[in-house]
Structures are given as C-alpha cells and as structure tokens.
Amino acid sequence: MSTTRARSFVSKFPWASTPFIIGAPMRVMSGPNLALAISKSGGLGFIGPGAKPADIHTDLATLRGLVKDAPPSSLPASFASSKSLLPVGIGFQLWDGDVESASQAVKEYRPCAAWLFAPRDGQADLDTWTSRLREASPDTQIWIQIGTVQEALDILQGKTRPDVIVVQGAEAGGHGRVDGLGIITLFPEIADALGDSSGIGLVAAGGIADGRGVAAALALGADGVVLGTRFLASTEARISKGYQQEVVRATDGAKSTTRTMLYNQLRGTTGWPEGYSPRGILNRSWHDHQAGVGFEELKRLYAEATKQGDVGWGPEGRLATYAGASIGLIHSVKDAGKIVSELRTEASDIIRRNYSRL
Amino acid sequence: MSTTRARSFVSKFPWASTPFIIGAPMRVMSGPNLALAISKSGGLGFIGPGAKPADIHTDLATLRGLVKDAPPSSLPASFASSKSLLPVGIGFQLWDGDVESASQAVKEYRPCAAWLFAPRDGQADLDTWTSRLREASPDTQIWIQIGTVQEALDILQGKTRPDVIVVQGAEAGGHGRVDGLGIITLFPEIADALGDSSGIGLVAAGGIADGRGVAAALALGADGVVLGTRFLASTEARISKGYQQEVVRATDGAKSTTRTMLYNQLRGTTGWPEGYSPRGILNRSWHDHQAGVGFEELKRLYAEATKQGDVGWGPEGRLATYAGASIGLIHSVKDAGKIVSELRTEASDIIRRNYSRL
Structure with missing residues (x-):
C-alpha cells in the first residue's frame, strides 16, 4: 500500500492542501487560467497539450504572466517558496509530442511537474522524455499516466523512475487504455505491483467528480486525486459553451x-x-x-x-x-477554485463521518 | 447521499459489526457453511441459488441444523434475538427461479434476507417476488441487485420497495449487467437517483476484495459492502479445488x-x-x-x-x-470468518489513517 514516504512528493507543492486535488492536463481545454485557478485553491493544476506543440510555449508564457502580474495578496504565499518553479504542471502527449520543444519549454518556464502520457514506444519513450526533461529542469517532477498493471511493471524495469504514477481507471474521459479496468480494482492491484519500496507517489484518476469519489480514491491508497471531466464544467475551462453544457x-x-x-x-x-x-x-x-x-x-x-x-x-x-x-455527477458550471475547495470539504466530511461510525 | 436513516436496515442484523461485510449469494458455491461462517464473524452471509430450485430447501435445512446443533457459546448471542429469523440470507436468480418453491422455503425457514437478481420481466417480476416473499415471511428483508441507473429508477416506480438495493459494478464476477459501469461512478449516480427520501439501504458490490475496496465503498456512501470472489478463496466455499486455486x-x-x-x-x-x-x-x-x-x-x-x-x-x-x-488482490485461501474480520480491521485502519491526515 501507499506509504507516508511516497506522499513526500506532495511536500514539493507547499501550497497544496489535504486532500490533494489535481486538475488533469486535458488537451486544449486545460489552459493557463484553469490550471492556475486549481493551484491557487490549494490543488495542482496541469496545462494540457495544445493543438500544436508550440502552443505550450504560449500557454506557459501566459501562465507566467498571470502569476507575475497578480497582486501578491491574491496568490498563496507559498507559491514563492517552491524554488522559483511555476506553481502548475504541464501535460505532454508523447506519441505526437516533440521532446525538443518540450525540453525547451520546461527549461525556460520550469513548471513544477510534467505529466507524460501515451508513448508510441512504451517505456523506452518514457525513459527518453524523463531523462531529457530532468536535464532541462531537475526540480520539475515527472508524472507518468498508466492504465494497466503491465505498464507499472514496465516502469519498475525502466531506466528512469517517475516521481508520481497516475493510475487512470476505465471510467475516465478522453483517451485511455482500451485494456483498462475500473479504479476500484486497478488502483490497489497496481499499488501492490509497485510495492512499498518503489518510492513512487500514486494518484488516482478516472470516474471521479465529487467528494465521494475523492474520499474513495484516498481509501484505495491514493496520495492525490485527479479530476478531468469535472473541470470541463468550470468557468475557466477553454471549452465551447455547447460542449460544456452537454457535460x-x-x-x-x-x-x-x-x-x-x-x-x-x-x-x-x-x-x-x-x-x-x-x-x-x-x-x-x-x-x-x-x-x-x-x-x-x-x-x-x-x-x-x-x-x-x-x-x-x-x-x-x-x-x-x-x-x-x-x-451524471456534474450538474453546474462553477469556478474551478470553488470546485477544488468543495471537493476537499465533501471528502473531509465523509472521512470524518466514517471515522465516527467505527 | 446515503443517510443514517437508510442504515437502519443494518440494525435488523444485531450481530453485525461495522464495517458491515456481506457475502454474495454465489450460485452453488455460497452454501450453508460459508454463509454461516460470514454471519458468525459479524457479517451477513447469503446462500446462493442451487443447481435446481429444490436445493434451496436442502441448504436451508442444513443451515438450520448447523445453527441448532452448534454449542451456543460458538454463536453470537444476538443470533437468538433476531425474531427467530435464520441469521443468513438467501439468493434467488429470478429468471429461472420458482416463486412458489421460493415462498415455501422462505416461509418455512425464515432467512433474515432474500436477495433477488436477474428478473426476466424487470420490475414486474421483482414486484411479484417481493410481494410473495413478504407474505411468506414479513420480517425477511428484500434485497434487490441492480447494475444500472435505469433499474434504480424502475424500482422507484415499482409497486413494491425493497429494503436494500445492491449496486453491482462492472468489475464483479459471474453474471451482471452488460451495460454496467465501475462502482466508482455507478454507485454515487444511483444513490443520487434514489435520493435521500427513498428509505432504501444501499450496499456496494463488484471488484472489492480487500480492506481498501471496503473503505472505498464506504466512502462512496455504501451502508455495507458485498464480496463474492474473495469468498471463492475461503475454506468453506463449495467449490472445486482446481477452480479455487485458479482464483x-x-x-x-x-x-x-x-x-x-x-x-x-x-x-x-x-x-x-x-x-x-x-x-x-x-x-x-x-x-x-x-x-x-x-x-x-x-x-x-x-x-x-x-x-x-x-x-x-x-x-x-x-x-x-x-x-x-x-x-489479482486474492493470494490465499482463508477461513471465511478470518476474511471478514481482516476486512473490517483493514478498512478501519484506512479510515483512521485518512482521518488522521485531515
């Protein structure tokens, strides 16, 4: 099971509150405004891949501007204490990504985490990207999204180790493994496959949209909980109104x-x-x-x-x-910061309630 | 979300401990010895349908004998206090079941609960069975297993109301809905569809085999947690050695x-x-x-x-x-009573740990 040691990766985000809520790097739709709003509210927001690789530079420049130009009182004081890393992460879709462009962006903007997803060549690609991004910015955490037990075993055999593994269950939106499984079973089986000694943080994704799902993921042993679809229905999402209303x-x-x-x-x-x-x-x-x-x-x-x-x-x-x-669990568009704080409150209330029933 | 009121169905099982662990009525494999072992350990065991409808009489007679002949000190004292109901439930597969034979068995043996599953004619069949079994034994709770939101809505429109709904997620073994979903999403959506006012208890099933899954189901709002496959690997399961070893x-x-x-x-x-x-x-x-x-x-x-x-x-x-x-979460054959008590301990430890982290 996931241990306190593995959770130490969270301490690198000094603004983060418990439970640790993460905004998924949804392609195009997770832009700088959404990612920053999530981090400002004590979570960790990720900017998603853009329509083309160069967009990441634009988005990171925008994000840096938003942080720089904001009145200091409007930002968590601890944003400043994270070794001058940007207080958001960035997501890379590897199969059509460009490691050169990605490394340059990570070197220049130093996001606090880089989330790698969907390599064309499995662990070999993940190793290449991990090494290159770590050269570019040693303090930027490497997060890798997987959806099968085999991918977890491949990571243990790989040349590099990520800081965090995102275990994505089959209920997730957008692209994921065709050979996946619901998080209720997949997460604990992957946690066991990795073992306590891996030192890798584990976060859960897929099918989670409210405090019940957050509390359930924590019960499974997750060190943090990723939501994507819930943030499509946020004020800050870079999404068409028609799309958002359908969600x-x-x-x-x-x-x-x-x-x-x-x-x-x-x-x-x-x-x-x-x-x-x-x-x-x-x-x-x-x-x-x-x-x-x-x-x-x-x-x-x-x-x-x-x-x-x-x-x-x-x-x-x-x-x-x-x-x-x-x-079916999402009924209105809200500010992302409000979503994050409500998720924490709901999940905390559930944990307290179940504790009181013991 | 599930409320304290809905949990009142649990009080009808005075021997039950928290968290409330339930053994699924697996066809043939959940026999009287397995069901009784689960109830004796503070859970609720169900006897599954037999190879033919008449087997239920044999199994219930065996169960009654086991309870009657056991040294009183080997049974929970509260077994005696449950209005002379048998301290186990019984499962009926409706499509090939026989409501006559079922009613007779329930009338004669008075199991504390009857679990209805897979009607050929949807809610109409469920209404018929519910009415007939309640006539036969008014104190026997009616539990209905579903796997879709539509079935929950159908129950609200039905002529009868069950005491408990079992929400089965797509990771479950044996037969379930082809149009199902993982419990992480399905359970909360069904809970919301039923609403707080339904007065129906809600338990979760599917993909749960250890304390992590139990704690996660409770976090989703379940009043109790059903395990099937975990009990295939129990000493008391009525299963071939080769089958069990493969699990x-x-x-x-x-x-x-x-x-x-x-x-x-x-x-x-x-x-x-x-x-x-x-x-x-x-x-x-x-x-x-x-x-x-x-x-x-x-x-x-x-x-x-x-x-x-x-x-x-x-x-x-x-x-x-x-x-x-x-x-993948099941690694050895154990006594069912030990499985139940370990599940409770593991889940309670997780709930305490997550509470301490708030």
Whole structure:
C-alpha cells in the first residue's frame, strides 16, 4: 500500500492542501487560467497539450504572466517558496509530442511537474522524455499516466523512475487504455505491483467528480486525486459553451458515454498508438452509425455540424464530446477554485463521518 | 447521499459489526457453511441459488441444523434475538427461479434476507417476488441487485420497495449487467437517483476484495459492502479445488478476466435474459476461440475437460471459471470468518489513517 514516504512528493507543492486535488492536463481545454485557478485553491493544476506543440510555449508564457502580474495578496504565499518553479504542471502527449520543444519549454518556464502520457514506444519513450526533461529542469517532477498493471511493471524495469504514477481507471474521459479496468480494482492491484519500496507517489484518476469519489480514491491508497471531466464544467475551462453544457446536461454515464474511435475518425484525428481509445458522450453521430448510416455521410454531417457553433453538441449534435463516465455527477458550471475547495470539504466530511461510525 | 436513516436496515442484523461485510449469494458455491461462517464473524452471509430450485430447501435445512446443533457459546448471542429469523440470507436468480418453491422455503425457514437478481420481466417480476416473499415471511428483508441507473429508477416506480438495493459494478464476477459501469461512478449516480427520501439501504458490490475496496465503498456512501470472489478463496466455499486455486493464482484482472458468453455456451447454460453476461478468468477455451478454433471442437474439448478433475481449471484448463476482476488482490485461501474480520480491521485502519491526515 501507499506509504507516508511516497506522499513526500506532495511536500514539493507547499501550497497544496489535504486532500490533494489535481486538475488533469486535458488537451486544449486545460489552459493557463484553469490550471492556475486549481493551484491557487490549494490543488495542482496541469496545462494540457495544445493543438500544436508550440502552443505550450504560449500557454506557459501566459501562465507566467498571470502569476507575475497578480497582486501578491491574491496568490498563496507559498507559491514563492517552491524554488522559483511555476506553481502548475504541464501535460505532454508523447506519441505526437516533440521532446525538443518540450525540453525547451520546461527549461525556460520550469513548471513544477510534467505529466507524460501515451508513448508510441512504451517505456523506452518514457525513459527518453524523463531523462531529457530532468536535464532541462531537475526540480520539475515527472508524472507518468498508466492504465494497466503491465505498464507499472514496465516502469519498475525502466531506466528512469517517475516521481508520481497516475493510475487512470476505465471510467475516465478522453483517451485511455482500451485494456483498462475500473479504479476500484486497478488502483490497489497496481499499488501492490509497485510495492512499498518503489518510492513512487500514486494518484488516482478516472470516474471521479465529487467528494465521494475523492474520499474513495484516498481509501484505495491514493496520495492525490485527479479530476478531468469535472473541470470541463468550470468557468475557466477553454471549452465551447455547447460542449460544456452537454457535460452538465448528460446523465447516466454507463448509457450516455462509451469508448469508441468513431469520433476520432469523424474529426480526422489519426495516429494514436494502438491500445488507446477515447470515452465520450454519445450523440447523433453514434446513433446514426449504429443505425447503419455510412461513414462518408456521417463525415459530411459532422463537417456541417462543425459550422453550427454550440448546437453541434448535445443529444442531437454530432461533434466529438470527450468526457468521462462521471458526467451524471456534474450538474453546474462553477469556478474551478470553488470546485477544488468543495471537493476537499465533501471528502473531509465523509472521512470524518466514517471515522465516527467505527 | 446515503443517510443514517437508510442504515437502519443494518440494525435488523444485531450481530453485525461495522464495517458491515456481506457475502454474495454465489450460485452453488455460497452454501450453508460459508454463509454461516460470514454471519458468525459479524457479517451477513447469503446462500446462493442451487443447481435446481429444490436445493434451496436442502441448504436451508442444513443451515438450520448447523445453527441448532452448534454449542451456543460458538454463536453470537444476538443470533437468538433476531425474531427467530435464520441469521443468513438467501439468493434467488429470478429468471429461472420458482416463486412458489421460493415462498415455501422462505416461509418455512425464515432467512433474515432474500436477495433477488436477474428478473426476466424487470420490475414486474421483482414486484411479484417481493410481494410473495413478504407474505411468506414479513420480517425477511428484500434485497434487490441492480447494475444500472435505469433499474434504480424502475424500482422507484415499482409497486413494491425493497429494503436494500445492491449496486453491482462492472468489475464483479459471474453474471451482471452488460451495460454496467465501475462502482466508482455507478454507485454515487444511483444513490443520487434514489435520493435521500427513498428509505432504501444501499450496499456496494463488484471488484472489492480487500480492506481498501471496503473503505472505498464506504466512502462512496455504501451502508455495507458485498464480496463474492474473495469468498471463492475461503475454506468453506463449495467449490472445486482446481477452480479455487485458479482464483488464487490469477493476477491482472483487466488482462486475465473478461465478460463473455463463451463459457455459458460451452457448458450449455442457456436462457439468461438479455442484458446480462458473466465475467470469468480466461483460459484455453477463450484463447482457442480467439485463435479461430470452431465451436464444436471447443465444446468437445470442454466436455473432455469436465472429466479431468482439477486440471480442468487453470491457464491451460478449459472450464468456466466465473470470477471478478479483483482476482489479482486474492493470494490465499482463508477461513471465511478470518476474511471478514481482516476486512473490517483493514478498512478501519484506512479510515483512521485518512482521518488522521485531515
């Protein structure tokens, strides 16, 4: 099980409160404003990969500006004490990432953590990226997202060791392992596979959207809890209104979301390594596909829908709406800072309640 | 969220300790010895459906004998205080069950709870069974197992109300909903759908095999926690040695188990209503099937394997090995009473640890 020793990675984020809440690096949608709002509220926000590798420089420059220009009283005092690291992390999608550009950005901006995901060549790629980013900024923590026991065993055999492993369960939104499993089983089995001696921090992701999920992840042994979809419904998310409203509207995660490559194909997203697929909310594209409408026709209708603005999303919409199975637990758009503090309060109340029942 | 009021159903089991551990009614494998051992240790054991409906009478008679003949000092004193109900529950698989025979058994033996599962005709069947069993034994609690939000909504619209709903997540072994979801998301969404006012107790099942899973389920709001696969590896389980050893041996639940109808077809189990499929451990039958071996040949090899005793199970075996995704968390056969008390200790330690970290 995860030990107090492993939790020492959290001490590198002196502004962080308990329970430790982390905002996932969702591609494009997790921008500097969202990431900073999460960190300001005592969590750790990650900026997601941009539409193109160069965007990371823009986003980090923006973030640095936001921190520099903010009235000092509006920021946690401990932001200043973290060895001049930026108080947010940055996410890299390895298979289409550029390690040169990433290293330069990490060297120049020194985010406090770099989250590596979806290598094309498994542990070898993770080793390369880990080494290069550590050269660029030795104090930047390396976080690696996995979704299978085998990936955990591969890390133990690798040339480098991450500071933190993110264990992503099958209920997560966006891309994850096709051969995954729910976090209730996956997290403890990976924790056991790593063993107490690995010294690697372990955080849980996937299907968590409120204080109940946070408290459950902590019970499984997580040192911190990652939320993605919940932050799609935050004021600061870099997301279209129609997309965001659909995350708020949709219920019944088992019925209204699934893992499918259909939307990747319709929007022309190609090149993902084998073994990954995205979860998203089902809409007209899916239902027509199930009803036998041909791919070319679906693609034409998809292209039309991209021109329709916010009505492109929703049950009668056609656009990709990547989101996790937790959508049924999300009922309104809130400021990210409020989401973080409510998650902590809810989870803490649950822990106190269950303690009082012993 | 689940309230203290809903937890009042637990008070009907005066021998029960906190956290409340429940042994699932696994078909044939959960016999009287296993169920009684779980209840004796402060949990609630369920006897599973037998190979044929009449077996339930035999099993309940055996159970009654075990309780009657045991030295009083070997049983919890509070067994006697539960209105002369038997201190175990009984499980009914509705689609091939016989409500007449079931009512007679419940009337004669008065188990403290009856667990209803897999109706052919949805809520209508559940209403019929609930009414009939309540007529037969008004103090016997009615527990209903579901795996989707829709089933919870159907219960709210039904003519009868169960005392307890068992929310089964997709990681569970044996038969469950094909359209299910991991418990991390499914449980809170169903709890919200039912609302605080339903007065129905809520327990969690699926993918839980140790104290971490128990503590996580309690954090999600469960009033009790159901384990099945963990008890397959108990001394008292009515299971072949080869099957049991495979549950202990297998690891990596995502890779070594799946939901498939193949084993039902090979062993000639037909008639399950649509919407259900079983999870089991993969073996030669599956891998040959994937490699293109024809069904008739697979069936012939399966029939041969049934004559080979314990070597019919295992990675090179061919027999159905229904089990949950939690198999990687199970490493030895133990007495059921020890399993129950260890689960409570582990979960309590986790709750105390997380409380101390607040």
